Amino acid sequence: MNKIDNNAAVLRTAEIITIGDELLNGQVVDTNSAWIAQHLGALHISVVHITSISDKPKAIQEALRQAEERADVIIMTGGLGPTRDDITKAAVAAYFGTTLIRNETVLAHVEGIFRRTGRKHMPAMNIGQADVLANATVLFNDVGTAPGMAVERNDKYFAFLPGVPFEMKFLMENRVLPMLHGMHKNDVFVYNTYLLTVGIGESHLAQQIADIEDTLPPFITLAYLPRIGMVRLRFTSEGTDMAYLTSVTNSFKQQVVERLKEYIVSVDNVSFEEVLVQAFTTAGITLSTAESCTGGAISAQITAVPGASQMFHGAAVVYSNQAKMDILGVSLDTLTQYGAVSECTVKEMAEGAKRVFGTDYAIATSGIAGPSGGTETKPVGTVCIAVAGKSETKAQTFHFKNDRTINIERTVMAGLTILWDMLK
Known part of the structure; x- marks a missing residue:
């Protein structure tokens, strides 16, 4: 050799x-x-x-x-x-x-x-x-x-x-x-192109584009690559004419884009976090996080993207009630009346993060990730998420299951999705 x-x-x-x-x-x-x-x-x-x-x-x-x-x-x-x-x-x-x-x-x-x-x-x-x-x-x-x-x-x-x-x-x-x-000498070319969808499950997505998939020629295959809260689609074609492969494959991809446009996040092979970082950077807006049950997982995923420093200012991991009050200014009355895992609390957390870090947007999370800590009214898997934007703060309660790792992953994805919807 x-x-x-x-x-x-x-x-x-x-x-x-x-x-x-x-x-x-x-x-x-x-x-x-x-x-x-x-x-x-x-x-x-x-x-x-x-x-x-x-x-x-x-x-x-x-x-x-x-x-x-x-x-x-x-x-x-x-x-x-x-x-x-x-x-x-x-x-x-x-x-x-x-x-x-x-x-x-x-x-x-x-x-x-x-x-x-x-x-x-x-x-x-x-x-x-x-x-x-x-x-x-x-x-x-x-x-x-x-x-x-x-x-x-x-x-x-x-x-x-x-x-x-x-x-x-x-x-x-x-x-x-x-x-x-x-x-490398190869007379057969392989062309891959991708779509990233958020907010629609794999089976529902497949059902919506079944007729398009049925018309794909034999040299084009469509793969579903699901993750929690998102599905990536990969179109793969093989043949001897790269220009032809690219043209035909992209025409079918465009049909899917038009059909699923409300769920399409990206037409490139990038992560959801990369999409968010690019969107914030392009718009000249900034983000911070206030995390309890996610323990910094949201900020870790954002800052793993090169260039995140242009749009991400900081994060507060506030596990205790005292930290929520001291760092973010969450009121004692709110915590006493509604508890740490409540929409009222995460709203104040998100607004506090916006204020402390001087950002345009902020995500806040608080929940019972498990496997213990649940109550009859707030069982394991109960999570509250808030996103504070330029003119409003939205909060939502989720009821996940008993697996701690998956609960945290679902919370991260839900928070990013709420942020994306507000940004749109």
Whole structure:
């Protein structure tokens, strides 16, 4: 794999294999696969299978055998560290019938990392990180000690990467994706386009556009990607004429936009939070939050969007009644008469946040997320949300279920939806 074969086979499909018992027992969530799949999609390479396997040589070799049968590109992450449970290289060497050799450039890099951290002696186990497959191209890892490796066999392309997300991303962006782009020859194009809807359930949405979906040609598929409070639609088309694919797919997308216009939030592949940040920034208006039961979850989602500093001023997490009074100016009479979980209280919280942070809008939440704390009149899942705008404050009470995590997610989404409706 030292040079690109311009007559290489068409690269159309990929398989991602993640290694680690921690993935299988739930200690670590696999975020690598989603990230890799998105970036392969940009090259029109479709992921056909994602597999998580244990740190066992037989599992690794069997996963590679199956992947090689059904995919053109195989990307494996994990098991390249220095400890005894990192056995990927040995298992892969056996699979390819090759050996491991020591790469002096990688060894010098690993030793340099230890020197820069002020440690005089590098553990002997780290020397083994410089051992690479004899038949591989080394994917040099500038940001870590474990190099990646790339192998070509029978017009199949293999990349072996560390499982640490920031190291994997560096190697994908700087080594693997450029390599695949240079090798990539595909006479079939894939076009994806998206819609984001809020305020309509998946089944109701599908019912409203069933006649449009029935008329889609065979080369266009429509996928429903639901989340709490929203549904993303993805139109995917495949063919040899990209201009034609784009034109026809967008014409069907426009039919759906016209049918669902009151629920359409975005016609791009963006999150609801990104839409809100952009809308506020474009309009030159600002937002703050006053959160009790959501514990800062709303502000966290807003501030995760790049550029949020242009429209978001601040947040107050006010769990106790005293904090609601001291920070936001909620009156003792309101709390005594109506309680913390009431529309009257969240209205005062939202208006207090507007005042304290000097914003045009504010969201406030207060509720009983669970699993305990409910009463006969206010059971677990009771949540009050208010949004204070430029000229009015709206409040609404919701009755969710008993799952704390889902109750918080629903509250966040409900608050953002009320904000969006008021903004419209």
